[in-house]
Amino acid sequence: MTNTRSRILTTLGLTAALLLCAPASAQVRIGQPSGFTGSVAAGVKENTDGAKLYFDAVNARGGVNGQKIELLSVDDRFDPKVTVEVARELITQQKVIALFLNRGTPHAQALLPLLAEYQVPLVGPSTGAMVLHEPVNPWVFNVRATYQREAAKAIEHLASIGITRIAVLQTDDSFGADSAAGAQKGFDQVGQKPLLLIKFPREKPDFAPLAKEIAAAQAQAVMVIGSAGNTANAVKALRAAGSRAQVVTLSNNASAGFIQLLGEHARGVIVTQVFPNERRIASPLIKEARELAKAKGLDSVSPAMMEGYAAAKVLVEGLRRAGPSPTPRTLRDALENISNFDIGGLTVSYSSTNHTGLDFADLSIIDGSGRFRR
The missing domain is CATH 3.40.50.2300 (Response regulator)
Structure with missing residues (x-):
């Protein structure tokens, strides 16, 4: 003590x-x-x-x-x-x-x-x-x-642009469970089911086999629910596995630091936001x-x-x-x-x-x- x-x-x-x-x-x-x-x-x-x-x-x-x-x-x-x-x-x-x-x-x-x-x-x-x-x-x-509102909105957006094969890759903790429940609300709203629902440990996850599974399932999009470091590593693993799926993640990763962690894989990643556009001076x-x-x-x-x-x-x-x-x-x-x-x-x-x-x-x-x- x-x-x-x-x-x-x-x-x-x-x-x-x-x-x-x-x-x-x-x-x-x-x-x-x-x-x-x-x-x-x-x-x-x-x-x-x-x-x-x-x-x-x-x-x-x-x-x-x-x-x-x-x-x-x-x-x-x-x-x-x-x-x-x-x-x-x-x-x-x-x-x-x-x-x-x-x-x-x-x-x-x-x-x-x-x-x-x-x-x-x-x-x-x-x-x-x-x-x-x-x-x-x-x-x-x-x-x-709430994360649930963000996750549901993201799923609804993906469905609105014709994406139907959506995988969910979530951290195995209360944050992951809560956000995944929001994603499920989005799936229910658009009449879809997740292509895959995969959990990973918060500490030192190995994304290589998970990324291969997602690539083999031919996911069109992947919602990654995790910390900035884990999400960035998941994106890198997906690209290394040959997946070109659209990646979407939540506002906990809405930082310049997250973009830096993604490096060359940053472009095209969708991130939900809970405040107005940081460049919108009309706000x-x-x-x-x-x-x-x-x-x-x-x-x-x-x-x-x-x-x-x-x-x-x-x-x-x-x-x-x-x-x-x-x-x-x-x-x-x-x-x-x-x-x-x-x-x-x-x-x-x-x-x-x-x-x-x-x-x-x-x-x-x-x-x-x-x-x-x-």
């Missing part, structure tokens, strides 16, 4: 120092246990960069109700057990008043007992897991559509984020950055409504009373019976220049 505690405290100190340059005068602490290393690291970094765009702008204006925001970002190595360990330390030792923007369905599920135990809200989890939406958890406030949300990014010397924003940015806007609004001395309970109550809050062309509402926040879903395709196109 002593060694575990020492390791967690070291992780907290090093990660907070290396990943985040928080203002010394910060008074409101927010904890982010997420996978800054491992197969989701690229997307997690972009999520966090997006959130920091907004937090830094708010802090530069004096903070919320005169208090600046400090984001403590801690690496959970994309391991649900570590997620709980470091989150507990964030709550009990670092005294954060909320957890924020953690990545992963099993990881968010693992946090649920902790949220109830310490009565601390989780805002903007970077997952579209249905379990975080239904039944409504009083401590979880989502700021994005007030996008225009605002792009201007802040430009001021920081960044060329653009990515979909993953927009997820973090939107989540940060919702959290800050909750803090504003919670008053000058926010507690986990007053923040929770303030968030639940948000109604028709305009984050920039999209409105967020919560109630005691609905903690979904947004239901926007769209499709994009990676073009030859390595960008998402809508």
Whole structure:
């Protein structure tokens, strides 16, 4: 126990120092246990960069109700057990008043007992897991559509362009099961069945034999449900097996880092999206984020950055409504009373019976220049 505690405290100190340059005068602490290393690291970094765009702008204006925001970002190595360990330390030792923007369905599920135990809200989890939406958890406030909505929309799109032989390749965990259930809703809607439904382990999967099976079945399209690293490796295995199937994946992979992992195989991959086109300056949300990014010397924003940015806007609004001395309970109550809050062309509402926040879903395709196109 002593060694575990020492390791967690070291992780907290090093990660907070290396990943985040928080203002010394910060008074409101927010904890982010997420996978800054491992197969989701690229997307997690972009999520966090997006959130920091907004937090830094708010802090530069004096903070919320005169208090600046400090984001403590801690690496959970994309391991649900570590997620709980470091989150507990964030709550009990670092005294954060909320957890924020953690990545992963099993990881968010693992946090649920902790949220109830310490009565601390989780805002903007970077997952579209249905379990975080239904039944409504009083401590979880989502700021994005569900994976099931995304997956169903993607299947319906493939069917609309005449594709009938669709395979589903899913990670064998709660994220995979949840997203596959959404895909099945899409199949039911268009009167089809999956050509193949294949599961793979989240840790160190071997895609070569699975890709050969898919190629032999002559799949026209493959929905890959997995982390960025695993999905990229699956695509490479499919191409090595001779499959030219259309690949579609979900918004957890909507990051520039994912495109880099795909390398020469990026072009043509369809990725579902849960926020407006990151280059659509007609969207007030996008225009605002792009201007802040430009001021920081960044060329653009990515979909993953927009997820973090939107989540940060919702959290800050909750803090504003919670008053000058926010507690986990007053923040929770303030968030639940948000109604028709305009984050920039999209409105967020919560109630005691609905903690979904947004239901926007769209499709994009990676073009030859390595960008998402809508």
